[in-house]
Amino acid sequence: MKENSEKIEALVVKAQKRISIGTAYFYTNQIISVEFDDDIFMGIAEIKELAGVVKELTGGVVPVLSLVVTGQRNNISTEAFAFDAHKELGIKQTTIAEAVVIKNLATRIMANFYYKVTKRYFPVKVFDTKEEAVKWLLSNNFTEQ
Numbered sequence: 001m002k003e004n005s006e007k008i009e010a011l012v013v014k015a016q017k018r019i020s021i022g023t024a025y026f027y028t029n030q031i032i033s034v035e036f037d038d039d040i041f042m043g044i045a046e047i048k049e050l051a052g053v054v055k056e057l058t059g060g061v062v063p064v065l066s067l068v069v070t071g072q073r074n075n076i077s078t079e080a081f082a083f084d085a086h087k088e089l090g091i092k093q094t095t096i097a098e099a100v101v102i103k104n105l106a107t108r109i110m111a112n113f114y115y116k117v118t119k120r121y122f123p124v125k126v127f128d129t130k131e132e133a134v135k136w137l138l139s140n141n142f143t144e145q
Helices: 002-009 044-058 078-085 090-094 106-117 130-139
Strands: 014-017 022-025 032-038 064-069 093-101 122-125
Touching: 014 044, 022 044, 032 044, 032 130, 044 078, 064 130, 093 130, 106 122, 122 130
Parallel strands: 032 064, 064 093, 093 122
Antiparallel strands: 014 022, 022 032
């Protein structure tokens, strides 16, 4: 258990970039994180922007662990929803596990629905805190599988 705590404390930003819907971070331990702003709307353009930034920040490092931190009152179009679900498109093609931090009930309901109706190619788990999410990503040895 102590080893996982040390890994969480050692979360070091390797690169970061501000985008229209939040900030993307790439950490030294292969975690790509997106922390969304509050009150955003995501269409296909925003999903494509995010995918491009992830590719830029990671330098093509494969595979990556994904950490998504939602904002308050975020929304996504039906088209962006469908686009994001495809493994061949966007960032999902290099993701091996995803932890999602949900800050409110409405977003949690939407996320649970999304994960039930879309095919997942990797493990996904929803958390209340960023610390819990990072701990899960690092403690399951996803990158060694």
